[in-house]
Each structure stands twice: as structure tokens, then as C-alpha cells.
Amino acid sequence: MKAVIYTGKEIRLKNVPVPEISEFQVLIKVKAVGICGTDLAIIKGHLPVKPPIILGHEFAGEVIKVGKSVDPSWENKRVTSEINTNIDFTCFYCQKKLYTQCISRKAIGIDVDGALAEYIAVEDYLLHEIPDCLTFEEATFIEPLAAAYQTFEMMPLDPSDKIMAIFGLGKLGLLILQVAKSKGLEIIAVDGSEKKLELARNFNADHCINRHEEKSLPDKIKELTNDLGADVVVDATGNPNVLNDIIASCRTRGKVHVKSTHGLATPINLTDIVVRELTLYSSRCGPFDKAIEGLNSGQIKVKKLISAVFNLEDIEQAISSLEKSRDNVKTIIKL
Numbered sequence: 043m044k045a046v047i048y049t050g051k052e053i054r055l056k057n058v059p060v061p062e063i064s065e066f067q068v069l070i071k072v073k074a075v076g077i078c079g080t081d082l083a084i085i086k087g088h089l090p091v092k093p094p095i096i097l098g099h100e101f102a103g104e105v106i107k108v109g110k111s112v113d114p115s116w117e118n119k120r121v122t123s124e125i126n127t128n129i130d131f132t133c134f135y136c137q138k139k140l141y142t143q144c145i146s147r148k149a150i151g152i153d154v155d156g157a158l159a160e161y162i163a164v165e166d167y168l169l170h171e172i173p174d175c176l177t178f179e180e181a182t183f184i185e186p187l188a189a190a191y192q193t194f195e196m197m198p199l200d201p202s203d204k205i206m207a208i209f210g211l212g213k214l215g216l217l218i219l220q221v222a223k224s225k226g227l228e229i230i231a232v233d234g235s236e237k238k239l240e241l242a243r244n245f246n247a248d249h250c251i252n253r254h255e256e257k258s259l260p261d262k263i264k265e266l267t268n269d270l271g272a273d274v275v276v277d278a279t280g281n282p283n284v285l286n287d288i289i290a291s292c293r294t295r296g297k298v299h300v301k302s303t304h305g306l307a308t309p310i311n312l313t314d315i316v317v318r319e320l321t322l323y324s325s326r327c328g329p330f331d332k333a334i335e336g337l338n339s340g341q342i343k344v345k346k347l348i349s350a351v352f353n354l355e356d357i358e359q360a361i362s363s364l365e366k367s368r369d370n371v372k373t374i375i376k377l
């Protein structure tokens with residue numbers, strides 16, 4: 043089968059054997075894969091992985107073969123998969139049902155071969171059926187949307203949390219925006235791309251700030267919030283250099299939530315966090331059932347987030363156009 047391999051230096055389209063499935067796995071014919079900031083971080087060498095590895099972890103496809111111990115009714119189902127595989131179901135975290143933090147977990151497309159290939163083998167416990175109303179392309183948003191819901195699972199809001207500033211309007215920022223609006227929050231959306239700000243307006247962001255037009259983002263956000271700062275500030279930029287602006291834009295006793303996984307270390311103003319008693323949150327993979335429900339009910343819309351669709355053969359072109367364009371929200375590889 044054709045697969046996109048990260049060699050440690052670059053990505054290459056290669057022919058590799060179709061994966062064998064264990065008795066607990068299914069074989070999925072991949073139909074669509076989203077390219078994620080994490081994939082770019084790996085390709086740039088910022089996020090260490092053990093090459094050679096097939097990239098890709100936001101995907102959807104069709105089950106074409108089931109292992110001996112798998113419920114045969116999965117066969118022919120349209121599915122997506124969670125990314126944390128190799129779960130032991132026995133460790134400290136598994137006993138607390140925190141499977142995405144299992145000590146033996148491996149992430150698909152990061153630690154083990156991923157979905158930028160014609161076929162992928164995954165364990166049956168990772169599968170979720172895709173509702174009929176979603177195309178395979180739209181279904182690739184289930185994984186990142188689950189991560190957007192996880193923002194609020196990890197950071198319960200209190201009644202004084204009314205205004206959320208979101209820095210970075212890529213796929214994750216625009217999904218968090220939609221989930222936050224469904225919770226009644228007032229949104230200040232920040233990005234440098236007019237196209238992304240336009241999308242944020244479409245999703246009913248209350249204030250849109252083009253960062254290129256402001257001398258100081260914290261000052262601008264204070265101007266919009268009675269000189270206080272936002273109650274909650276979310277980092278979805280993928281750029282560690284803006285973290286101090288993000289901290290400074292948060293009101294005293296407010297919440298700062300970091301979503302970026304760029305793989306880079308950065309100095310942050312811890313003193314400001316301590317003196318103003320800010321709470322620092324973070325979150326990663328989330329509840330697929332909530333994401334599927336959000337899409338199925340029509341509350342969350344993803345069609346407009348698809349910026350470009352490429353064939354697997356054109357992966358290099360897809361990556362290079364993604365790196366060049368600041369307006370790109372989501373590139374999908376269709377198979």
C-alpha cells in the first residue's frame with residue numbers, strides 16, 4: 043500500500059506492506075486524513091519521534107476486516123478512531139478510567155504508524171461510528187473537536203467566567219470558539235489572518251482582533267473588558283512566543299489554558315501568574331462521544347474549516363502549501 047513515511051529528515055510517499063491485524067484489531071480502509079499542527083511539528087523536527095513512521099492521526103475510513111475477537115458487526119462500518127492505542131487497562135490511570143493518560147499508551151501517527159496510508163490497523167476499543175450526516179472529510183474533525191471539548195472538561199467554568207479570549211484561529215481555535223459559544227461565553231478572537239477572523243465572525247465571535255493592527259494585545263483586550271482582562275484566555279496558536287501576551291491578557295484570578303503542542307520550550311512570566319493568582323490549565327485528547335454529538339446535532343460546523351483537499355500522492359505539495367499559507371485552517375488528504 044502507499045504510505046506517507048517520515049524518515050527523520052523529510053516525508054516520502056513509499057510502498058509498504060498492508061498491516062497485519064491482531065485478533066483485537068480491525069483493518070480500516072482510510073478515506074480521509076486531516077493534517078495537524080502536530081504533524082508539522084514532527085516534520086520540522088520540533089516534536090521527537092522514532093522514524094521511520096507513518097504520520098497522520100485525524101482520520102476516518104471504513105472497516106474492511108475484523109480480528110477474531112472483535113465484534114463482527116464493525117465490518118463495513120464508517121468509523122473514526124481515538125489516537126491513544128496500546129492501552130493496558132490496568133495501570134494507575136486506567137483504574138481511574140483516564141485511558142488517554144495510560145502509562146503504556148502510544149499515540150497513533152506519533153509513536154506508532156498512523157493513517158496517512160491506504161490502510162491502518164487499530165484496536166476495536168478505539169473505534170467510533172460516524173453518523174450518516176457526516177462526510178469522511180468532516181469526520182476527520184471528530185478527534186480535534188474532542189480536544190476542543192476537553193478544554194472545558196479540564197477547566198470547569200464558574201459563573202464569573204463570562205469572557206474568553208482565544209489566541210490562534212486555526213482548526214482548534216475555531217472549534218473551541220464554537221464550543222465556547224454553545225456555553226454562552228462572550229468571545230474575543232485573536233489572529234493575524236483576516237480570513238480566519240472572518241471565519242470567527244461567521245461563528246459569532248463577539249470581538250475580532252487582527253494582531254498585526256495592535257501595538258499591544260493585552261492592552262486591546264483590557265480595553266474590551268473594563269480594563270480587567272479576559273476571564274479565560276486560551277492559547278491555540280502553536281507559537282510559544284505569544285504565551286506572555288496570553289498571560290498578560292488574563293484578568294487577575296483568571297484562567298489561562300494552553301492547547302498548543304509545538305514541542306518547544308519557552309520562558310514564561312511565572313511571577314505574573316503567582317502575583318495575580320492565575321490558574322494555568324492544559325488539555326489534550328477528549329471525549330469523542332461529545333464531539334460526535336456536537337456535529338450530529340448541527341451545533342458545531344466544520345465544513346467551512348476545510349481549506350484544501352489533496353490526494354495522498356500530492357502530500358509534499360499539501361505540506362508545503364500548508365507551511366506557506368497563514369490563511370489555511372485545515373488541509374485534508376482524501377483517499
Ligand SMILES: [Zn+2]
Nearest residue numbers: 131133136144
Ligand atoms: Zn493504563
